[in-house]
Amino acid sequence: MPLIEYVRDYLQRYGVTSHLVNTADGTKANLWASIGPHDVPGVILSGHTDVVPVDGQNWTTDPFTLTEKDGKLFGRGTCDMKGFLAVVLAAVPKLVSSNLRIPVRIAFSHDEEIGCIGVKSLVEWLKSQPVRDELCIVGEPTDMRPVLGHKGGRAYRVYIEGREAHSSLAPHAVNAIDAAAELIIFLKQISQEMRNGPSDPDYDVPHGTLSVGLIKGGSAINIVPKSCEFVFEYRHLVGFDAQGLAERVFRFANETILPPMQALAPESSIRFEEIYSYPSLAIDPGHEAVSRVKAIAARNDDGKVAYGTEGGYFMNNLGIPTVVCGPGSITQAHTPDEFVFLNQLALSEAFIDRLIKSITP
Numbered sequence: 001m002p003l004i005e006y007v008r009d010y011l012q013r014y015g016v017t018s019h020l021v022n023t024a025d026g027t028k029a030n031l032w033a034s035i036g037p038h039d040v041p042g043v044i045l046s047g048h049t050d051v052v053p054v055d056g057q058n059w060t061t062d063p064f065t066l067t068e069k070d071g072k073l074f075g076r077g078t079c080d081m082k083g084f085l086a087v088v089l090a091a092v093p094k095l096v097s098s099n100l101r102i103p104v105r106i107a108f109s110h111d112e113e114i115g116c117i118g119v120k121s122l123v124e125w126l127k128s129q130p131v132r133d134e135l136c137i138v139g140e141p142t143d144m145r146p147v148l149g150h151k152g153g154r155a156y157r158v159y160i161e162g163r164e165a166h167s168s169l170a171p172h173a174v175n176a177i178d179a180a181a182e183l184i185i186f187l188k189q190i191s192q193e194m195r196n197g198p199s200d201p202d203y204d205v206p207h208g209t210l211s212v213g214l215i216k217g218g219s220a221i222n223i224v225p226k227s228c229e230f231v232f233e234y235r236h237l238v239g240f241d242a243q244g245l246a247e248r249v250f251r252f253a254n255e256t257i258l259p260p261m262q263a264l265a266p267e268s269s270i271r272f273e274e275i276y277s278y279p280s281l282a283i284d285p286g287h288e289a290v291s292r293v294k295a296i297a298a299r300n301d302d303g304k305v306a307y308g309t310e311g312g313y314f315m316n317n318l319g320i321p322t323v324v325c326g327p328g329s330i331t332q333a334h335t336p337d338e339f340v341f342l343n344q345l346a347l348s349e350a351f352i353d354r355l356i357k358s359i360t361p
């Protein structure tokens with residue numbers, strides 16, 4: 001919140017009013033601001049304000065003090081993606097003094113790193129706005145290469161409850177680990193189907209993926225376990241029915257695994273909790289918005305990336321053509337001694353300059 005307030009106060013100094021979309025408890029917010037004419041479709045510059053933790057990472061610089069060395073800026077979030085936010089904010093004086101034909105919107109979200117949580121309420125609020133913008137640029141690190149797509153992703157935590165007993169009385173108990181194993185085998189079948197399903201050669205792993213990441217349950221070798229929980233995640237191509245997959249898993253759990261458990265121990269249960277969900281992004285390479293971003297980026301190539309962004313929310317939920325293009329390399333993101341090259345920030349500044357030129361008379 002202090003970061004968002006800092007940005008709000010900074011923008012205020014240039015006469016730019018921010019709209020904050022707060023969380024229910026008021027501890028975090030998304031920030032939306034508009035420069036130029038308000039009543040026509042504009043260009044959104046989108047980024048997230050949060051970073052991943054530095055716990056357990058071996059940093060040689062203070063991760064929260066910006067350190068310049070050898071043409072690089074070191075610090076947590078320099079590459080992902082506070083460098084882009086800084087470039088956008090640094091351009092505000094120029095944006096304000098330019099005679100913009102269409103507005104430039106600043107969209108800064110919270111809690112992207114834990115699964116695009118913050119942007120959802122921002123997008124909901126934008127739905128209620130009278131004007132739908134014509135382009136969204138997400139400044140995640142792409143080395144300033146226009147990125148036209150990424151997979152969507154979802155993750156669930158599964159809680160399984162059975163009935164405990166001494167292991168010698170196993171037939172009177174309901175083994176939660178057994179039930180988890182049954183469900184995990186089912187998930188493995190689905191991951192096999194995804195492997196044989198639709199593919200997109202632009203990705204290193206061309207098909208959808210599903211994997212179980214963490215499991216815990218039981219307390220002793222001679223106790224039939226009452227509880228087991230595990231997490232799984234899947235990443236899918238555009239057009240994949242992500243909700244349909246989830247419902248298929250819920251159905252198998254409730255209709256195949258649970259009834260025999262409850263026949264013996266009616267208190268048995270299987271509960272799913274969504275950890276995160278973000279849509280895939282895919283924009284047609286021939287889309288006018290793509291040529292526009294390529295012109296602004298002054299390059300002809302494009303690509304797809306393995307990581308997720310908030311872009312799918314703007315494109316799928318609001319219908320705004322969206323391209324990812326920002327300074328820095330994703331290989332630096334989330335690492336100790338994260339850095340961004342100063343020349344990447346310079347390219348990003350030139351990008352914003354060309355954007356301004358493209359929307360002034």
Ligand SMILES: [Zn+2]
Pocket residue numbers: 048080081112140
């Ligand atoms: Zn990021």
